[in-house]
Amino acid sequence: MRSHSSTKKIMANSLARGLWVLECFTPNKHQFSLAELSKLLVGIPKASLFRVVKTLWAMNYLRYDEQYKRYYLGAGVLSLGFSVLQSMELREIARPYLEKLSRECNKTVNLAILDKHEMVYVERVRVPGIRAFNISIGNRIPVWNTAVGKAVLAYLEPKKLKEIVKKLREVPGSRSLGNEFMKTLEEVRRDGFSISDQEFLKGIRAVAVPVFSSQGIVCSINLIVEPEDVSVEELRNDYAPKLISVGKELSKALGYQE
Numbered sequence: 001m002r003s004h005s006s007t008k009k010i011m012a013n014s015l016a017r018g019l020w021v022l023e024c025f026t027p028n029k030h031q032f033s034l035a036e037l038s039k040l041l042v043g044i045p046k047a048s049l050f051r052v053v054k055t056l057w058a059m060n061y062l063r064y065d066e067q068y069k070r071y072y073l074g075a076g077v078l079s080l081g082f083s084v085l086q087s088m089e090l091r092e093i094a095r096p097y098l099e100k101l102s103r104e105c106n107k108t109v110n111l112a113i114l115d116k117h118e119m120v121y122v123e124r125v126r127v128p129g130i131r132a133f134n135i136s137i138g139n140r141i142p143v144w145n146t147a148v149g150k151a152v153l154a155y156l157e158p159k160k161l162k163e164i165v166k167k168l169r170e171v172p173g174s175r176s177l178g179n180e181f182m183k184t185l186e187e188v189r190r191d192g193f194s195i196s197d198q199e200f201l202k203g204i205r206a207v208a209v210p211v212f213s214s215q216g217i218v219c220s221i222n223l224i225v226e227p228e229d230v231s232v233e234e235l236r237n238d239y240a241p242k243l244i245s246v247g248k249e250l251s252k253a254l255g256y257q258e
Helices: 004-023 034-040 046-058 075-080 089-105 147-153 158-168 179-191 232-253
Strands: 062-065 070-073 108-115 118-125 140-142 194-197 205-213 216-225
Touching: 004 046, 034 046, 046 062, 089 108, 089 118, 089 216, 089 232, 108 147, 118 147, 140 147, 147 179, 147 194, 147 205, 147 216, 179 194, 194 232, 205 232, 216 232
Parallel strands: none
Antiparallel strands: 062 070, 108 118, 108 216, 118 140, 194 205, 205 216
């Protein structure tokens, strides 16, 4: 029988190898093939490295591009407190568009991506206001009752959406997510934007739009306001068109052809 100490040693070795893999990613080098990782991590046998990389991928710490056979850092690393988003291409490309939108509207705007059944903030341009919204890069928020979440869910492939909704029904505090919720997503697809009227947090209204790449839905952009300053109708009529325009520009920059 394997001793407790030997088991702990194996687990420690696996953890160290996983961290070594993650440390290979830098702002100057944010993508690797398995062969490139193997050359950098000569102390790890190739078979072991393959298992480590596959484990990191399964846990969403790495993402894999099937077409180019390359690994990138995944959203899961945010839960470890890594500041790795500085090296992510999406954030770098999106920043000028967020700044443009923030200047035009004089509001705080955010970029969020889907991670399993939550949204993760990966970039933001903040405008100081009366109320300090407690949001920062790396924060996770629900996907089903937020504008950024609904903007992404509405454009997922049916199979993927079904899997997420099934998982969401197990989350404490979520609603049934039945026909009414699906109707809401249909409205988002029809309008091209989603709105959250204090559904997630009291004192926050938000409007969000989807962002696409050549691979499909990538993320969403939102703009947050205070209910006493901006009505839902103003979000629809004044702010949503501006977000839609910027969302299309960013999508085009990411290779999306409408």
